[in-house]
Amino acid sequence: MAAPGAGAGARRILGEGMVEAFDFAVVGAGIVGLATARRLQEVHPGARVVVIEKEPEPALHQSGRNSGVIHAGVYYTPGSHKAHFCRMGVAATRAYCDEHGLAYEICGKLIVATDAAEAGRLEALHKRATANGIQIEALTGAEARKLEPHIRAEAALLSPTTGITDFAAIARHMAKMFVADGGQLRLGEAVTGGAEGPGGVTLHTTRAEISAGKAVFCAGLGSDRMARAFGAEIDFRVIPFRGEYFRIQNRPADFVRHLIYPVPNPARPFLGVHLTRKMDGGFTVGPNAVLAGAREGYGRWQANPRDLAESLAYPGFWRLVARNLAPAMGELAASASKRLYLMRVRRYCADIGLADLAPYKPGIRAQAVGRDGKLIDDFLFIDTDHTLHVCNAPSPAATSAIPIAAHIVTRLTGV
DSSP: OOTTOOOOEEEESSSEEEEEEEEEEEEOOOOHHHHHHHHHHHHHHHHEEEEESSSSSOOOGGGSSSSEEEESSSSSSSTSSSHHHHHHHHHHHHOOOOOOOOEEEEOEEEEEEOHHHHHHHHHHHHHHHHHOOOOOEEEEEEEEEEOOTTTSSSSSEEEOOOOOOHHHHHHHHHHHHHHHHHHHEEESOOOHHHHHHHEEEEESSSEEEEEEEEEOOOOGGGGHHHEEEETOOOOEEEEEEEOOOOESOOOOOTOSSSSSEEOOOOSSSSOOEEEEEEESSSSSEEEEOESSSSTTOOSTTTOOOHHHHHHHOOHHHHHHHTTTHHHHHHHHHHOOOOHHHHHHHHHOOOOOOOOGEEOOOOOEEEEEETTTBBBBOOOOOEEEESEEEOOOOOOOOTTHHHHHHHHHHHHOOOO
């Protein structure tokens, strides 16, 4: 029943069916789920822990399809979960990579203003970063261009502690360590149902029936469905947004040495496209944000009837569109036209041309949206007596996975 090499650690009871008993079950083998499983092993030594993942490998969705940025926490509202977890997550991610010999690079990030209006918004961003305890430096346009000669900037902020890594590789390493310490990692096994009872949780999977004293659901793009299935009261839906990237070709690997980010536009719900250095060399530009036809379908025209129907039938989606109609139309236009997409890049890097944009794998963001049409911007955790549901884990979830896991385990077990 277990994946090859998985720990035994389960009590099997034979009767009409097979019930496998664990102290803790984690649903989802993305980086947050695996960090949570590792934390459970650390603070509850000897506990029987199982991770259940419907895919054949860990980290195949959001954990393996993000920009790979170790965020410093510049953008986040002071006092929010995002700000708190990101501040701890930068140090925790670097320490984990150092301890286990995993690659990362602290290359720094430039947030560039390309006109006077954007330059005016930099001051508020500088104050926010300072309030979050983030190291930040204000630069003139000339100072920014000296650091990055190919970038157009009226002014900029330098975040020297921002970095890059491969979060999928970190997740796979966590999975390896989890199994080595006696955990059971069950890949290719989906949770199809279950219920919470007075003594714990029963999970029905495609292979067995599992009982657990406590369960954590890190289901990403399926988080709302899992929460409803196990009786949690929720007032949001996950709306999947496809983020499209391009790899920049025909340019040297050191064409930019920092990450290049735009100044956030308060009229737009998402950050916008940025230039990101990659651990395997070169760099990418993206992402945009358009409604995905399937929660886990990465082809441009791929659609899942259930997923699409749920998005379109949800009143909060249409309220979100109405509130952001102009940005939404702009995102659709840029998705349909590479030339329009390029115009966004050329605002701060005019040296990149149409022939420089090569295909790169897209990602799908699991965005929780309230019935009122507002994006749920912060992390959202919902508890029941024996479960905890990670209902919204936007960026910087990968950066923050280790402190998020500590928070989850404390909420779940008090330790």
